Amino acid sequence: MQKTAKPKKTARAADSVEKVYDAVKELAVEYRFKPGERVNEVELATRLSVSRTPVREALNRLARDGFMSFVPNRGFYARDITPEGVQELYELRAAIERAAFRLACQRGTDAEIAETIAIWQNNSNLGPTTDWAKVAEADEAFHIAIVMLSKNGRMLNALEGVNSLIRFFRRIDLESNRRRGGTYDEHAAIIECLRRRDGDAGGELIERHITLSSAHAVEVTKEGLARIFFGRPD
Amino acid sequence: MQKTAKPKKTARAADSVEKVYDAVKELAVEYRFKPGERVNEVELATRLSVSRTPVREALNRLARDGFMSFVPNRGFYARDITPEGVQELYELRAAIERAAFRLACQRGTDAEIAETIAIWQNNSNLGPTTDWAKVAEADEAFHIAIVMLSKNGRMLNALEGVNSLIRFFRRIDLESNRRRGGTYDEHAAIIECLRRRDGDAGGELIERHITLSSAHAVEVTKEGLARIFFGRPD
DNA sequence: CAAATGTAATGTGTATACAGTAATGGATTG
DNA sequence: CAATCCATTACTGTATACACATTACATTTG
Incomplete structure (x- = not known):
């Protein structure tokens, strides 16, 4: 056309x-x-x-x-930048994703779940990379894909709003997280729950997964402040 | 001043x-x-x-x-009005309030919790009334009060947004719910969990409490449509 | 008579003008 | 020298004007 x-x-x-x-x-x-x-x-x-x-x-x-x-x-x-503000956003995200995961296990079709798993397997094959923006993008897409299975457009919309508000910090968070490893395994465990349609267990995993990130809020905002004021061309 | x-x-x-x-x-x-x-x-x-x-x-x-x-x-x-849309909003509300309740149990001071309980006891003494707008207002205030204890302004803000979107339906929902009774007992059970700071149990109660409402989404929107098109001066 | 076409009427999209409020900086005063 | 006051400047808040898009409707055409 x-x-x-x-x-x-x-x-x-x-x-x-x-x-x-x-x-x-x-x-x-x-x-x-x-x-x-x-x-x-x-x-x-x-x-x-x-x-x-x-x-x-x-x-x-x-x-x-x-x-x-x-x-x-x-x-x-x-907008401002404070550790409390970042933590609040992560907590809200955890609340939405936890609930959405449970709904996803109830409502996602077998085909949709299989497709979500396949996409994740592809994206996790990024191999060792230092392009954290790409890593963060894939991570965000993974979580969004799950929430889409919940068939709740309002939750999806709310999550997208939160995501755009924390995107800046998520990159920083993933860098230090990945250094500590663990992200891949956590996603794998969540995916396994999705396959089994175990909404309660997976929901708790997701919540913990996100809460772990929120615990770094202080360090993340410190690093963020530094980047805002020093680390770029501008 | x-x-x-x-x-x-x-x-x-x-x-x-x-x-x-x-x-x-x-x-x-x-x-x-x-x-x-x-x-x-x-x-x-x-x-x-x-x-x-x-x-x-x-x-x-x-x-x-x-x-x-x-x-x-x-x-x-x-905005338009559909049962699915209303149900989505109730699900989002449940997600937020469940998570907020758990945080409230962790973060609310003894004094704050006592005050919240006191306010609820006062408001539940409305006695038999048919002013459903007042009832709905008190109900909304009860739920807001709990979320305030979570000390998460972002969740509070999100919930207030959802609340204004469902306020129209909430009134209708409470009318039919109250007829069936149960709302008072459910709130009492939630309050009891708050007093014991049992975030997990109370969170589940809240979620179920709200999900019960969302189950009426279809009837509520039907009734809502009728009121919009017939039942008022305009 | 139905479908297509042209045209008037209605309503949105953005630039601009001007009124009013906050911010700035220098002069004045203690 | 510090604080205050006043004038100037910069910026926001809203009304209005006009260009463009859409819609409705009458007319034409098959």
Whole structure:
């Protein structure tokens, strides 16, 4: 289905909001805004070559997503970074994934479960790599795949929101975790429960698996702060 | 700290967004928009005596809250109403509250737990009433109070979002539930677990307590639809 | 008469203007 | 020299204007 050479595609700048939302969300996910920094609307608008109107609409969305806070007459501020905040996010993630796993064991079809296992087996064959971004991406996909089996779109949506909020820390966490090993085995055990459809056991494993990560919250945010303020071109 | 009589309080119309957000959210919570209905921005703006700009900002927020969906070049549509959607929300609520209860048992101080119990005892003394809105409000407050003990602001925030999305159904659910009795006893059992700080048992009770509600999702949405389309002045 | 086409009316998308509020920096005063 | 005050600057909040997209409806066509 090619785009049949329609030259009338001068097209208005519509969809600016979506573009701005995606772009600014990306900046926020990667902490290109310093924690607590005030976001200047005109600067952002000129940088993205749009007016303030779509920028403000996007910022309003991002505020509800948890990436911005908003103070009337002062504007939008980038999210903070604190160990407590990170731990809270991991705890929420654990709560969602635990429940979703139990539902997945009830509702996933045999075919879906088999497919999920197959995907995991492929992705875990990354071999020894130092591309932690890829590792984190695969890890996130693994957990998302399980939650999809729960057939609960609301949980999936909530988890995706949490995931984008912790993505920055998850990379750091996985690096140090992988050094300590264990992640692979934990996933393997979870997969085995899924195969047996043992929702209770697997749910507990997932919860512990995630809670282990949350226990590093302090170190992870320390390392995160360092990267935000020192470790990049900017 | 009184507001020292500053007559210069002609004040600009600022804060329109907050006002519009609250007003439209209220409308959405109560399903004053018919399910799936397209929301007309100019009509809403004139009704609230503001321009389209703050209206759109508020609608963008509400979209992220789950009250609106958005289709580029077509605008905002009110959420629709389906049994599956309601059940998903109840499942998410159960997931959050179960995990939060366990944390509450670990983190709540003796004083906080005692206070929570006291508040519940007061509120359960409503006696025989037919003001289901009040009953639902007390129920929501009871569950919120427990989650507050978890000291996890993110979970609290997520739960509040879910609560506002299901408030309409919760009232209906409680009516039929109360007729069947049981709600009081279930809360009492949960409270007892909290007093003993038995997070595992109480968590399971909460989950079952909520899951029981979710099982009525179909009937509840049927009744809800009837009320939306027939049962009110409009 | 049904389907297709053109056109008017309705409504969204974004830029811009202007009013009002907070932030800044220098002058003034103790 | 420090604190306060005032003027200036920078930025936010909302209304409005206009371009574009969609929808509804009447007209034409097979």
